[in-house]
Amino acid sequence: QVQLVESGGGLVQAGGSLRLSCAASGRTFSSYAMGWFRQAPGKEREFVATITRSGEVTYYADSVKGRFTISRDNAKNTVYLQMSSLKPEDTAVYYCAAGTTASSMRYGPNNYWGQGTQVTVSS
Numbered sequence: 001q002v003q004l005v006e007s008g009g010g011l012v013q014a015g016g017s018l019r020l021s022c023a024a025s026g027r028t029f030s031s032y033a034m035g036w037f038r039q040a041p042g043k044e045r046e047f048v049a050t051i052t053r054s055g056e057v058t059y060y061a062d063s064v065k066g067r068f069t070i071s072r073d074n075a076k077n078t079v080y081l082q083m084s085s086l087k088p089e090d091t092a093v094y095y096c097a098a099g100t101t102a103s104s105m106r107y108g109p110n111n112y113w114g115q116g117t118q119v120t121v122s123s
Helices: none
Strands: 004-007 010-013 018-024 033-039 046-051 058-060 068-073 078-083 092-099 117-122
Touching: 004 092, 018 033, 018 092, 018 117, 033 068, 033 078, 046 068, 046 078, 058 068
Parallel strands: 010 117
Antiparallel strands: 004 018, 018 078, 033 046, 033 092, 046 058, 068 078, 092 117
């Protein structure tokens, strides 16, 4: 069992930055690929970024490539999402997830989910 708790969301102006964190419980964090997804009002949840168990390989949605960076610290059981050059269309609830392989997480299903953290980007 893995519990995921996101933090770091908030209100930011367009062009600004935020860093989201996802803290995982348990001693098996490094055995999971990790990812970030988001859901905007009235829309389906969508893939944002994933990272392999070792942190060596990352995958990004085209809409965030070059602006967002996913990373992880296995010693701290934490995965991060550094978001820069934020746009109003990035407004969403951001969810952390743990899964089997980083390349397939975007297609689901994934093993564990956090409760989400709200990110609001004002224009």
